[in-house]
Amino acid sequence: MDMKHRLIDLIEETYKITLAFINGLSEAERNAVGTAQKWSARDNLAHMTEWVERFCQDLDKARRGEPVIEPEHIDQANLEIFEQHSQISWEAMRAKIDRAHAAMLAQVQAMSEEQLQSDQFYGWKNRNPMWYSVAGSYFIHPLMHMTQVLIQHGHNAEANRLMEAISDKLLTLDESAHWRGTPLYNLACHYSQAGEKGTALAWLKEALQLRPNLIEWSKQDTDLEPLRNETAYLQLMQALESA
Secondary structure (H helix, E strand, O other), X not given: OOHHHHHHHHHXXXXXXXXXXXXXXXXXXXXXOOOOOOOOHHHHHHHHXXXXXXXXXXXXHHHOOOOOOOOOOHHHHHHHHHHHHOOOOHHHHHHHHHHHHHHHHHXXXXXXXXXXXXXXXXXXXXXXXXXXXXXXXXXXXXXXXXXXXXXXOOOHHHHHHHHHHHHHHHHOOOOOHHHHHHHHHHHHHHHHHOOOHHHHHHHHHHHHHHOHHHHHHHOOOHHHHHHOOOHHHHHHHHHHHHO
């Protein structure tokens, strides 16, 4: 199966997962009101869906030959998204999710295999293939937010199951060490946030061995903060840096 059809299959599956996530929320979880510092389930959904829509708009620009500017001031943009959608109704949220799904599906269907494999689709240099950005925008980023909500409400087992299932599917997209390190690194971040430090460290070790270029980023990644004082973490960093 070519990359386009692998992505389309995952787009459809992630859409179903998102709807199942919404349907699985309790009434209290659906009605919770978040703050700029602690987002509710609705805030997380609005955030991840808005970024999918913006990503699709960038793809439109790139296809028309217009310049696509790399995003800056992410924290400010996220605050604006929160404020804009803090009162969104669930009916409007569902419509937004449907639009984002349709937009992403249309974008991938319109791309050739060559474009999906291109590392300069945006015109930026030294980037990964375009399909990495699709995976990050529509699968990885939303998945991290949905599992964070589940952990926040004590549904760790469900969060783990969801993260493992999608990570397994992401691993099938490409066999390269560079790609395989990506979902494994995200597994490490997930388990770190879930408080399962041993599992997090095991995935982190494998991920950084596959993608050494993530070592420096991992030192400042807030998702890994719970691991910083662990002896096993310090030993891992020392071993990787001396290798």
